Amino acid sequence: MTGTAAPARFQLFPLQVVRAARITPHMARITLGGGGLTGFVNGGLDQRIKLLLPQPGQSEPLTPPGDGEFGWYRTWRGMDPAVRPVLRTYTVREQRHDPDEIDLDIVVHGEAGGPGSRWALTAAPGDRVIVCGPAVEEAGGVEFRLPAGADWVLLAADEAALPAVAAILAELPAGLPVRVFAEVEEPGEEAYLAGPADRPGLGVTWLYRSKGAPTLPEAVRAAELPAGEPYAWIAGEAASVRELRRHLVGERGTDRRAVCFMGYWRAGRTEDQRADDGPQDEED
Template sequence: MRPSRSRHPPARPKEATLSTVTAPARFALFPLRVARTTALTPHLVRITLTGESLTGFVNGGLDQRIKLLLPLPGQSEPVIPPGDGEFGWYHSWREMPLDERPVLRTYTVRGQRHDPDEIDIDIAVHGDLGPGSAWAAKAAPGDRVVVYGPAVEQAGGVEFRLPAGADWLLLAGDESALPAIAAILEDLPEGLPVRVFAEVDGPEEEGYLPAGRPDSETVWLHRRDGAPSLPEAVGAAALPDGEPYAWIAGEASAVREIRRHLVRERGMDRRAVCFMGYWRAGSSEDQRAEDGAGDDTGD
């Protein structure tokens, strides 16, 4: 996420007065600790975080993204990068020595509660295949982390925007997208037809998504059983008529392939296809940050 740039020359600064009001930062760093962990499926674990700073956390709901800063092995808590301003910490993080710099991962906020203040983050785990997965699999109450998340209403980081005229909805993703898909399904208006394509390891993962929507149809793709890939399944599917809206997330190359298919072969308006590369095969989020690449997002 980058601050927008104006096309006009900056206005001359005004002298500070007692009536000057500084707008609050949209996002902030929240030092938190693990309250508890809950195994949801063989490959999804819920990490519930708590802390006094959560009084200032404002969850936008649906597919709200946050950054999770994790401690390195041997550290009791992550080193908070120095830096002023809303984005100053990120530039400092990139300059930190590798033996101090916390692991940085992007996740979806699955839920928020008050009294006590808590947020849930559901994380796909695959053993030690990545530091985020390894941390989530071993997380315990009291473990300390830092969340970079929304501090005001309408802060950003929510990409799902259902148009008023949409006749039906397409949701597609792998395990990394299931938390956002679940949150979206819970928030949809009744009567809206939904087609869900979910690529997971096996049938044990199917209990994660909320049930009970008579207008929702889910196609589960079990990799372990040699099911078609997500792009193959969407490409071969018979989809409803009418004005669609599509939300796709997961591995970046698969997401791009599905988007191209929907726009070029299905004739969907590209503005009606929201797509996010949550991860990239062969590349970690830390490596992409080193290269100066941001999230693979778009609408």
């Protein structure tokens, strides 16, 4: 008897920029659509995707050929870095239908920022990109898994992970207490969580690097947190995330199974460089 191959969990979706807008001084919202989203299945919460961007001088990113679900990625790693697509990971902030669209919120740092930031600054309707995203239910790329017995939720993130924080807040039960610690470059980014901030039981602490505020781990270490069993979701710069996880597990006695942690970026290394380095172990 011949079996039927399971559908690929992830696929490459050729898309176009539909709209681009600055929603805070350091956050741009890029809306993608253009008919290529058929079959895209957003898992919600902190669903991540890979965005393939064209190199300067290219009208669209080259599509890395390859067999199998991630054959394109092996091909991409072997391509000349001067011509292969720029690869970045982002959170799906929202998905809509009729027409099919997804929003990606991207941190921008001016011309001093990286390729993803520079692209977001100049993105215009019609610009072509490729998204590697989920094509079936429960495909993967969603790390936030709220345990049934959690009494409250801790969300600790820098600006790179704020889109995931906003998407998570939009789906949490309304009565569940939530503490958010958000580390950003400077004041002015608070509007990004203005909508979710209206929910009852939510406390948000903003930390500003340019004003000499405590770091993310320092702020959580000094905070008086709610009683009961927490579920912690931590994302941002890898070293900061590891330090905060050690504090929660080692100093506060949080069950390590109730701490979800992701290094969204690594100081001094771009995503392309990390991919060329091979797999990185973010565990202690």
